[in-house]
Amino acid sequence: MSIRFKIGILALVVTASVSVMALTAIFSVRNLSDEVDLLRTHQIITQLSVVKLSRDMNYLSRLSRDIMLGGDYERDIKAVNDIADKVSNHFDLLYKAADNFETKGLITKAHYDTNDWLNSTKVVLAELGKNPTEDRHKAYKEYERDITPKAMKARESFEKILQCSEKDFKGGVEVFENTMARSATAVIIVSIIAIVIIVLSFVVILRTILIEIENRRHAEEALSASDKTARALLDGIDNSTYLIDPDGIVLAINATAAKRAGKDANKLVGSCLWDFYLPSGISHKRKQMAAQVIATCRAARFEDERNGLIFDHTYYPVFNDAGAVVKIAVMSIDVTEQKKALKALEESEKRFRTLIEDAPIGISMSRDLRYTYVNRAYTTIFGFNDPSELIGTYIGDRIAPQCRSEITGLVRRCLDGGKVPFEFETIGMRKDGLRFPCYVDITRLTFDDGPMSISFTRDFTERKQAWDLMIQTEKMVMIGGLAAGMAHEINNPVGIIIQNLQNIERRLAVDSPDNQAVADGLGINLPQVGSYLDKRGIFKLLVTIRNAGERTARIVSNMLQFSRKSDSEHKLSDLPLVIERTMEMAANDYDLMKKYNFNSINFVRHFSPDLPQVKVNVTEIEQVMINILKNSAQAMSCYGTPDPEINLSAYREDQMVVVKVADNGPGMDEQTRKRIFEPFFTTKEVGFGTGLGLFVSYTLITQSHKGVFTVDSIPGNGACFTIKLPLD
Known part of the structure; x- marks a missing residue:
């Protein structure tokens, strides 16, 4: 911490202390002024409102007597109504000025008494308006008897409000005096504390300044000795070091740098560093880096090559007391051998990564049961598009639930150094949830940051x-x-x-x-x-x-x-007859496990009369038709189709014979339709299907007969299987 900075701190402490004293005094005076104004305002508003209220109610009494003495009734009644509005306004001001529950209670009672007086007067005057003018004076005694007590009661309420207001004012004055005493005490205490802080700050900071001056003297003496030590150390290292000014003039140089320059160190001091280097491109680059260090006040690191050698340079800024860069310390390290070794290592890693990435077997690395690396084959096996989708995820998510605990247990055992099977079979789970059989081999590798499990996975679905x-x-x-x-x-x-x-x-x-x-x-x-x-x-x-x-x-x-x-011989056959014969065979499927009955299904036939014969393997076509009919019958039975029906049609379309089998069953969604011909895919319960029927049928039509086999379906609207067989 510099002396200038310490003096600044002292000035800041003095300023802050004085400011606190001033603010305390201002705040105290302002609070006292606000309290006095508020107290006086409440008293004035209360007194004025009560005076005006008393005046208006006295005027009400005079109006009442004027009416009884034969005055203008309409004019006086209007004046009475105006007085009622004014009374309401007066009480609104009283409520706003009240600052305690006692005063508010008195105002509420006075309001009630005043309304009683006012309303009773209105009733009497309303009755007087019904009498002739000359007879109104007769009601004076009744008026005095009914109205006078209520008027006296209201006036007493007014008096109590004034007394309470005066009492509140006196109490407020006492509070004000106490507050003023406390404020004065606070100002005095704050002032004393501020003065003490200022005095202590002067003592502490002046003492530290004197200590710092003494320390600087000792430091300068030690620096002279350390310069010799630093020079010995710099000359002893096998790296080039320089100290230059912003223009590149060498201020100091170690023995290694002088040796590489081929000159005596004393001769190099005072010369320009940029003149050492050829070609000029190297000199220009190093000059730019020095300018960058001066502009940014930050160290800069870069590499360049000279005479077949690669140097790693670091330029460090050297600051003066004002924080400006006045010198640059240069450290140059010959990294030629390290670069060659690093390049060989990178090429080796590249070859190794290529080998791993392009390996036909799925390879993954994990730590804490979460993926840290997967190759392309592993990504493809589990149905992902990019390895980043798997990195960081739980490895158990890629294993079927029934096998998950076993696999994770083997991984933990492997990481703990235990033995695991060389290769074992499990069930994987792809991104879309599809499960598949696979072989997995797990091993353990130890890296600098700890052990990791490596797994090799092969999909043996096919x-x-x-x-x-x-x-x-x-x-x-x-x-x-x-x-x-x-x-x-x-x-x-x-x-x-x-x-x-x-x-x-x-x-x-x-x-x-x-x-x-x-x-x-x-x-x-x-x-x-x-x-x-x-x-x-x-x-x-x-x-x-x-x-x-x-x-x-x-x-x-x-x-x-x-x-x-079945043999590979294809013979010309009449497809309608083959279909009819297949229907007879399907109708006699007496397996008790089946939940359908062909006798309850209405078969509708649409066979073209001029349909030509087609070269087919009759046995294979029968097998295909039986599979389609059984699937349709079972789907309609499970769905509970009320009037099950299967439409069979055969007709010619260009050079193809088209056979369609359509039912009115439940149909299938788009995902099921896309997978209906996959091997081992079935929507039936366990024990009712292997998932091979339509797969075999598809193979027979597309490969054995070179035809086309498709299915169209909308959920709730049945399914239509279409077979196209070439006439050629």
């Missing part, structure tokens, strides 16, 4: 889907084989039943000679037997059994054809 699809395919092959075996086993008894039914019908025929001969031999009237069987409905029952048998035979035939191993 591998798992392929595996599940292979298993499903094997199941379908097995089911097809079982269906073929069952069809062969059913076909034999069905054939026997149909054959025997035909024999029974022939044995009951009335027009058969053989039947008639047997009946005559037994003494039976064959026409009567025929009539009995007809009336009892036996023939109808036989026809029903025969139709059921033939239907069973068709079902067996369809099962045999469906279960036959």
Whole structure:
């Protein structure tokens, strides 16, 4: 702290103390003046209002007598009403001037008594107005009897208000005198304190100034000794140091700088630093940096290259007592080797980062169970567009809830130095909430700021889907084989039943000679037997059994054809017939787990009569149609569609044959519609669907038949599946 600054502080203390004394006196006087004015104002307003009130009420009495003595009634009544308005105004002023509850209570009572006097007078005068002028004087005694007590009561109230006001004034004067005494005491105390502060400030600051002068003397002596020490230290360091003035003239230089300049240090002192450097560009840059330090009063750091060497320069400002930059201290460090090492390190880091970023496997780093780094593959696996969306988030959010605690536990164990499985399977969760199977490998790395967990993640959705699809395919092959075996086993008894039914019908025929001969031999009237069987409905029952048998035979035939191993051969086929046969197979789906019944669905057919035949794999087309019909039937059943209906249409459109299957079920939202053909995606309950039916159907249409398979749907308005097969 400089001496000038300390003197300034002393002046500030004196000024502040004197100001406080003056402000205290001014504030005290002003408060006293305000109190006196307020006290006098209240007394004057109260007294004037009571005087005017008494005067107006006395005038009221004179008006009353004037009316009783035969005066102008209309004029006097008008004057009475004016007095009532004035009385109200007087009391308003009294209320405003009142400053305590006692005075306000007296004013309220006086107001009540005055209104009683005034209202009673108005009643008497109103009655007088009904009498002849010459008879009004007769009411004088009644007036005196009723009005005079009320007038006296009101006047007494006026007197009490004046007495209370005088009392308040005297009390206020006493308060004023006490306040004045306290204010004077406060001014005296503040003045004494201010004088003491001024004296102490003088003593303390003058003492510190003397101490500082003594310290400066000792410092100058110590500085002379430290200069020698500093010179030894500067000469001993392996960096160039200079001390220059704003024009670049060297004031001091260490041994290292002189050695690099190739001259004696004593010869360099007094020369211009800018003349040391070639080419001129280096000299110009360093001169600019010196000018910047002088202008900003801040240190500047920069690098330049000279003769194949890279130097790191720092220019430090040196200030005088006034705070101006008068010198510049220069520190130059040869950082050539460090730069080469840093460049090699950066190139190595770049190669390593490229390797990590472009790695096909998802890599992430985390600390405290929150991501600190993810590569592009990891971002893509979990459905994000930018790695910044994951940085700082909780790693458990990317794991399915049922696996979350297990994974976070493994990460903690790994960070604590425990052993974790080399590679384990879990269920990840993408940004949109979709879950998928993945392999995760967790390891631990220790950095300068502590350990971190590194995880390597691989999405094996496609591998798992392929595996599940292979298993499903094997199941379908097995089911097809079982269906073929069952069809062969059913076909034999069905054939026997149909054959025997035909024999029974022939044995009951009335027009058969053989039947008639047997009946005559037994003494039976064959026409009567025929009539009995007809009336009892036996023939109808036989026809029903025969139709059921033939239907069973068709079902067996369809099962045999469906279960036959699909090959790549495509044959010209009549699509309406294929669709009809598929509907018969679907209608006989007797799985008790299903909640739908094809017999309750109304099928509407719109098949173009000139529809050409199409080359298709019949078995695959039947499989596709069965999947579509079952999905529609189950959707309408679960939704509770009152009149379920499926519209089937087939027509030609350019070089394509179009097949449409539309229902009036619940339909589906846009998100479900977009995913309806994804493998393993299903909206059914567990146990009612694998999510492969429409995926397999889509594959058969688009890959095996080179066609198009789409679906259109609006929630609440059903769904329409469209298949387009090329004629070519």
